[in-house]
Amino acid sequence: MRKRFSIAVPGRAVSLAAGLAVLSFLAGCKPVGPNYTRPTYTAPPVYKEAGAPTVTVPPPNPDGGAWKPAxxxxxxxxxxxxxxxxxPQLNALEERIDVNNQAVKQAMETYLAARDQVKSVRSQLYPQxxxxxxxxxxxxxxxxxxxxPTTPTSFNDLLLAGSGSWEPDFWGKIRRSIEVARSTMQADAALQANVSLTLQAEMAADYFQMRGLDSQIRLLKNTVSDLEQQLDLTQRRLSGGVATDVDVAQAQTELETxxxxxxxxxxxxxxxxxxxGTIANYTLSNFSIPFAPLDLTLPNVPxxxxSQLLERRPDIAAAxxxxQAANAQIGVAISAYYPTITLNGAxxxxxxxxxxxxxxxxxxxxLGASATELLFDAGQRHALTDQAKHLYEAQAxxxxxxxxxxxxDVEDNLSTLRTLNEEEAVEKRAVDAAQHSLDLSNQRYKGGVTSYLEVITAETTLLMNQRTLTDLQTRQFASSVQLVRSLGGGWDASQLPK
Incomplete structure (x- = not known):
């Protein structure tokens, strides 16, 4: 049940001006509801797993905390x-994402719609x-x-009229609604940035995986060439009577494998x-990337x-x-306890x-004014206010x-990079040992000391270790990309729209 109060405004200019001044003052009062404070979180002083040589760690503050990053x-x-x-090839592919990718476009349109919502809500501050x-x-x-008898029964009625109404924001309902809309817009902008970052990281990871496979292809082609020479040598040794059909069959089997x-x-x-090609929005039937083994140097990641991570990740900024939007919604709910005052004129x-x-x-x-106060709602406002508070706690x-x-996420990728670097060093020694073993086996086979099976075993072991080393190097690039993504890429919260 709402109770309505109506007030007739006198036609004197002084009284009208004084009344408007009082209303304007009241409309500028502090909005109801709690002011927002960011949920607390204390970041650790250092990262635990920052031990990889390709990670650049800032120097620690001197004793006494005399300085910190500017x-x-x-x-x-x-x-x-x-x-x-x-x-350059990766750069060209990455440049296409924000312009051509449909997922990024979808997220951008969602942000633009939220931006328009801010303008829509803000318009409620003004008269209509x-x-x-x-x-x-x-x-x-x-x-x-x-x-x-003298009363005319037929006449024209010409009317040119205007009307206006204004609901002053005494209790801050509109201002809190603007805060909700603005925070939602900023969250959507951060989510759009997160979509872009995710796709950029996926593009780079896929690209390095593909180039790592190019390195595997080069390795396998070189191995095929070596095995073809081995097969030719074995066939010539068979013709000379120093090898057997089994040796030739084994060489042929290894080659075909x-x-x-x-x-x-x-x-x-x-x-x-x-x-x-799909991420970059190319037509796949016309898209190809030239063969290029992964011979790049793994860069250092700053x-x-x-503590900077809180400002660098768009998903954190969105959350x-x-x-903040949920906090402002509490004020919107509390404003329902206060009367609705409307000024109107025609x-x-x-x-x-x-x-x-x-x-x-x-x-x-x-000219007139009316005030409406809800006297009984069976607990609806109380329930909506409690709901808004619980939703804020959930968002916090x-x-x-x-x-x-x-x-x-950061610690996982730091740990992965460090572990892969250690594993690469061990695997390089394994490749060197396998190469030495193959060289010795070839010498023993050519000298007639051993069978061709020893050569095949050494060749297989070398190839397995070479492929493992190539895979480790590829995984290092992919993990480097994931570390960049987990650090927020080149984004920070200052890029949020105001």
Whole structure:
């Protein structure tokens, strides 16, 4: 049940001006509901797993904390982060994502819609006016109760009238709604940035995986060439009577096995090429990437300090903005406890003849105000306020959980890079040992000391270790990309729209 109070405003200019001044003052009062404070989270002083040689760690603060990084962007990746890999082909592919990828476009349109919502809500702070002419021809009954012989029964009614209404934001409902819309817009902008970052990282990871397969293809082709020479040597030794048909069959089997592996790797390469073309929005029937083994140098990734991660990851920024929107929604719910006050006015000209239409005696106007207070709602406002508070707590918990997951993400990728670097060093020694073993086996076979089976075993072991080493190097590039993604790429919260 709502109770309505109506007030007739006197037609004196002084009283009207004073009333408007009081209303304007009240409309500027502090909005109801809690002001927002970012949910607390204390970042660790250092990263635990920052031991990989390709990670650049900032120097620690001197004793006593005499200095700290000057700005959040010091020692961090900038904008086009993929350029640290110095690969023109990758740069060209990455540049296409924000322009051509449909997922990015979808996220951008969602953000633009949220931006328009801010403008829509903000318009509620201002009065609404409408104006329009009207015309009607009227004929009255001669037998109406108050009819007189001299009363005209047919006449024109010409009307030019305007009206306005304004609901002053006394309690801050509109201002809190603007805060909700603005925070939602900023969250959508951060989500759009996160979509871009995710696709950029996926593009780079797929690209390096494909180039790693090119390295595998080069290795397998070189091995096929070596095995063809081995088969030729074995066949000549068979003709000379120093080898057997078994040796030739074993050499032929090993050759065909590696050729089959080469075909299999080529299939995987084609799949990565298709994935890259899809992300970059190419027509796949006309898209191809030239063969290029992964001979790049793994770049250093500037790590920054842990506290900067809160400003660098768009998913963290989105969660934090959603928490602010939920906090503002509490104020919107609380404002329902207060009366709704509306000012309205109308004015114009009315006449039965065009010649006297726009004249002083034809003028009409009215001013008024009304206040409506809800007296009984069976607990609805209380329930909605509690609901808004619980939703805020849920968003705050979601923000903290996003932060926890972000630090885990960084630590996981740092650990992976460090482990892969250690594993690569061990695997290089294994490749060297396998190569030495093959050289010795070849010498023993040519000298007639051993069978060709020993050569095949050594050849297979070498190829297995070479492929493992190539795979480790590829995984290092992919993990480097994932570390960049987990650090937020070149993004930071200063890029959020205001």
């Amino acid at each position: 700005t959040p962007s010091d020692g961090m990746l900038k904008g086009k982060w993929w350029e640290i890999y110095n690969d 006016f409408s104006v329009g002419p009207g015309y009607s021809y009227n004929r009255l009954s001669h037998h109406q109760p108050d009819a007189l 590696v050729r089959a592996q080469l075909v299999d790797v080529s299939v995987a390469r084609a799949q990565f090429e298709h994935a890259i 790590l920054g300090v842990p 934090e903005r959603q928490a 004015g114009g000209f009315q006449s039965t003849h065009g010649g006297t239409w726009i004249q002083g005696p034809s003028a009409l106007w009215s 918990a979601g923000y903290r959980n996003t932060v926890f997951s972000a630090f885990q």
